[in-house]
Amino acid sequence: MADDVTFHDPDPSVAELLASRPYLDMDPLCGLMLDGVALNDIADKVGTPCWVLSGDTLRARMHRMRQAMQDAGLNASIYYAVKANDHLAVLSLLREEGFGADIVSGGELARALKAGIPAHHIVFSGVGKSDAELEQAIGLGIGQINVESAEELEIISSITSKLGKQATITLRVNPDVDARTHAKITTGLAANKFGIPYDDAAALYAHAASLPGIRAAGFSTHIGSQILSVAPYRAAYARIADLVRTVRAAGQTVDVVDCGGGLGISYRNEPEGQPEALAGAIRAELGGLDVRLAIEPGRWPVGPSGLLLSTVILNKSRGDEAPFLVLDAAMNDLLRPSMYDAWHGLVPLSPHDATLAAIPTHVVGPVCESGDTFARDRQLPPMQRGARLAILDTGAYGAVMSSTYNSRPLAAEVLVDKGTWHVIRPRQPQDALWQDERVPSHLAGTA
Numbered sequence: 001m002a003d004d005v006t007f008h009d010p011d012p013s014v015a016e017l018l019a020s021r022p023y024l025d026m027d028p029l030c031g032l033m034l035d036g037v038a039l040n041d042i043a044d045k046v047g048t049p050c051w052v053l054s055g056d057t058l059r060a061r062m063h064r065m066r067q068a069m070q071d072a073g074l075n076a077s078i079y080y081a082v083k084a085n086d087h088l089a090v091l092s093l094l095r096e097e098g099f100g101a102d103i104v105s106g107g108e109l110a111r112a113l114k115a116g117i118p119a120h121h122i123v124f125s126g127v128g129k130s131d132a133e134l135e136q137a138i139g140l141g142i143g144q145i146n147v148e149s150a151e152e153l154e155i156i157s158s159i160t161s162k163l164g165k166q167a168t169i170t171l172r173v174n175p176d177v178d179a180r181t182h183a184k185i186t187t188g189l190a191a192n193k194f195g196i197p198y199d200d201a202a203a204l205y206a207h208a209a210s211l212p213g214i215r216a217a218g219f220s221t222h223i224g225s226q227i228l229s230v231a232p233y234r235a236a237y238a239r240i241a242d243l244v245r246t247v248r249a250a251g252q253t254v255d256v257v258d259c260g261g262g263l264g265i266s267y268r269n270e271p272e273g274q275p276e277a278l279a280g281a282i283r284a285e286l287g288g289l290d291v292r293l294a295i296e297p298g299r300w301p302v303g304p305s306g307l308l309l310s311t312v313i314l315n316k317s318r319g320d321e322a323p324f325l326v327l328d329a330a331m332n333d334l335l336r337p338s339m340y341d342a343w344h345g346l347v348p349l350s351p352h353d354a355t356l357a358a359i360p361t362h363v364v365g366p367v368c369e370s371g372d373t374f375a376r377d378r379q380l381p382p383m384q385r386g387a388r389l390a391i392l393d394t395g396a397y398g399a400v401m402s403s404t405y406n407s408r409p410l411a412a413e414v415l416v417d418k419g420t421w422h423v424i425r426p427r428q429p430q431d432a433l434w435q436d437e438r439v440p441s442h443l444a445g446t447a
């Protein structure tokens, strides 16, 4: 199965990829530009592989989400899902624009606070929060905890009692709705580990309201990621609305419905998820409930805002068969193709390369795994050793999933913003690879 299970049209050409991404532009002299900045300039100075993220595009996409909610007449808070891209520069940019954060670990909580996002603008999600993480979050006065099990509810109540604090919670309900996305990013089916079974939610909510140290504020849900149609959202929200009416009829108070994230983007020019359509689904199902609403977008705002620059190490020809284009980027940098069979657009940086007739090409990284493959039989202009290309739509679940497998240092990261660019993470030096390793004295050599 692929990320793009519902989409079988032929691969878009380089020209088609560029035409549908207004923040990208092929300048006849400078080559590929991201929001007015020449990517060759960045690669010349910083080298490759290098992640480049456009703050301008990220800001514009977050504003579009906020505007869509406002235009639908919804009172909605927007909590950016930190796990999609947790760089401090990203979080700082979003804090400046007044957005909150959705976090899934103590590390993400610390990052969000470090970027200046106040604790009361932070929502804590996740199926397995440790006692230490909960104590940290509750002690800091976190805005909301999305509780994923009856067991977790009891743990939170005992921690609030111990700390003499109150915690505002929602119950994350698993609506048993198929988001029709990749199996590894579906979360709203009864078979998934996430959330509280729908049929248990009303009784557990009444119990939550009775527990000391707990303020039961409402419900949350999150049905998966890379969701391209609003139908599964509507189905999930309709079930949540029923639940709200049920528990209210039983005398409970409900102030909040957190609608989760998951809106999908256009990796191969399939129509992307529309914030306006999502807002419409929320309004249709939840708009009349007189609750404060929330969404938790991650991939949609940040995914298209970023790309990964790479250089062709060599073009390995194989007679009549498709050549292997071996890049200096690999699966340790961008895991998505090997993990989710993800399709990413590939665009040469050179305006000349971009115009050559395309031929079928396999694009791979140098890591010692056959899974280290970015594309098979991709129609690409022939590119030679030293040519550069951009791997598109890698701003979300890209750099955050990197590892140093094969002792490959973490790639550099650059932020393009307001017509200029900044290194936001220098390439990791080689000796940083082992700086935290300790060799017992009886094994220490002469190095």
Ligand SMILES: *Cc1c(COP(=O)(O)O)cnc(C)c1O
Binding pocket: 081, 083, 084, 102, 104, 125, 126, 222, 224, 225, 226, 260, 261, 262, 263, 296, 297, 298, 299, 300, 396
């Ligand atoms: C991952 C996650 C999100 C963000 O999902 P995207 O598909 O990146 O929008 C939102 N809420 C929760 C609870 C998540 O786990």
